[in-house]
């Protein structure tokens with residue numbers, strides 16, 4: 078079991094709703110951005126002197142630019158429907174981690190300065206002055222929200238706390254109180270092209286290594302091209318896919334699928350990152366800048382289609398926002414949606430019978446699937462609502478013989494976040510990540526015990542990284558999390574691939 | 589004309605004006621603020637009629653609340669459905685010749701009054717008893733329920749305990765509408781009932797009662813899921829492209 082300087086929750090049979098216990102997570106805040114991180118994303122270097130005035134100005138500006146913010150601040154009736162839906166509340170019992178509790182941190186100030194009753198009867202309507210402590214409270218609790226949108230499913234008005242968290246982070250950024258993790262990464266993407274700061278030569282190196290691996294394994298020359306002009310498809314994938322387990326096994330899978338489809342494809346150095354952390358900090362400008370790299374790469378390389386690899390929040394930005402931020406994509410082949418998800422691409426081939434998949438290759442696993450929050454509740458795959466649930470499952474089921482779903486209250490639109498999304502995947506927030514993973518870990522443990530599940534597949538780089546760390550905290554193994562295209566990669570038999578029988582024949586000949 | 593009649597006539601004119609202008613102003617604020625990004629909570633409808641249906645299910649059946657909390661759903665349903673029927677029943681006070689449908693629902697309107705009260709009691713108890721809901725409740729949240737409850741109670745009391753001259757009440761409101769006032773009966777329960785209703789109308793545009801228009805402007809519920817097919821862009825975002 079992994080070590081921790083906080084209490085790791087004990088898993089019970091059911092996901093229990095804890096009693097309210099004020100302040101249990103008040104001590105936790107992520108590292109504050111340094112001046113150069115702030116600079117890199119275009120915000121004041123440190124907390125500005127007139128923060129009071131600036132904060133209110135920023136709030137006013139955001140509510141005029143975002144209907145969601147304005148309507149959500151007004152419409153909440155405090156019905157309580159969302160109160161027990163957030164994994165961070167379920168894991169901590171801190172009422173400010175209840176979605177409405179989290180919104181109220183901002184709503185109190187909104188009411189005080191922007192509504193009549195709040196101006197004249199603050200006590201009556203729960204309005205509060207904006208103080209220096211308010212900012213700290215915001216900083217702390219708006220960085221304990223993974224922007225997973227689970228709360229918005231259950232709210233009668235669709236109030237989405239993720240929108241409020243993004244707005245809050247934007248407001249904090251504008252007064253010079255940004256988060257180190259996100260802002261440092263965004264600056265890196267602007268400068269180098271990916272979150273990890275991997276330069277072109279390093280990418281090339283990795284890709285060549287992959288080509289060798291696949292060749293050794295199959296005897297087939299599968300290419301992993303980089304910056305290849307004139308390719309049909311630009312693949313944009315999270316940078317974790319280039320080196321970390323189990324991500325990289327997924328990347329191998331994409332390569333094999335493209336190879337079998339007989340299409341030419343390429344990665345791009347400048348757009349070597351699918352994730353868009355601009356969303357996490359609610360900054361339209363940063364999100365737009367990051368998205369424009371994809372457009373630029375597609376134009377420069379002259380591709381016809383754009384396909385995104387396995388990444389959750391990235392797929393939200395790609396599916397829901399890319400056309401807005403970096404469109405129109407009228408220079409691409411209009412026969413295909415822009416962008417496409419790799420699962421859509423693979424599923425299409427499977428349906429057409431173009432992939433030779435040997436399910437038994439994954440026979441040592443019993444699989445389940447974790448719906449990543451932003452894929453589930455903020456995007457779609459295919460042309461039917463809910464395709465984001467069925468298509469990845471179909472791809473998994475076509476690649477293995479043993480598949481079981483987790484409890485129905487924890488999948489599809491009701492899926493629990495992994496606990497590390499939305500800019501929380503950093504060591505300084507480990508405590509909330511562990512506690513927030515509890516509901517998912519509970520559901521997973523149940524299918525492990527009842528159905529003999531051995532592995533959980535996911536299509537998100539954050540989920541995969543987060544679970545690799547979380548599983549050991551809860552007494553499971555870190556390699557129990559796998560990529561969906563890792564399963565495809567295991568099962569796929571490439572045209573001309575040497576099979577075990579060939580190998581045996583060779584062996585006899587040699588003997 | 590009695591002093592009471594004048595006061596209440598003016599009060600209702602003022603309350604109506606505040607209600608209409610206030611809500612109109614809020615709606616224009618909502619309408620003016622653009623939704624720069626596509627954020628429907630998915631799975632979401634891919635067509636406009638689909639969205640209309642989604643909003644219909646949300647407004648009439650409280651679909652999301654049902655997913656979230658069965659008890660709250662039950663009490664809210666009792667309250668809102670009760671309220672809707674009761675309001676319809678009251679339409680007769682504003683019509684010379686009462687429409688047939690309004691005549692037909694009169695008997696049900698009475699039961700609806702009890703449903704309304706029961707729903708409010710349920711919601712109030714939840715607010716007190718569930719620690720999470722207690723934590724998020726401000727004094728105004730309790731007062732709102734009490735206000736609505738007292739309106740219901742005074743209304744029911746007029747029906748079942750001390751009758752009021754409903755014909756005179758009808759004349760009073762018809763008079764207000766045609767600006768030819770007729771006297772309001774000086775019954776205690778009636779005065780209380782009308783006073784509370786006027787207060788409710790006045791605070792409506794400044795309170796969480798804005799959830800009523802708000803739901804129609806909620807981007808997570810009213811947007812079509814077609815971001816790949818149609819480019820969606822807000823005017824202020826468009827400016828960034830120039």
Ligand code: SF4
Nearest residue numbers: 163222223225226228
């Ligand atoms: S968006 Fe997710 S993490 Fe944030 S409050 Fe809602 S349920 Fe919790």
Ligand code: SF4
Nearest residue numbers: 153154156157159232
């Ligand atoms: S479910 Fe919606 S209306 Fe109810 S308390 Fe939560 S945010 Fe407010």
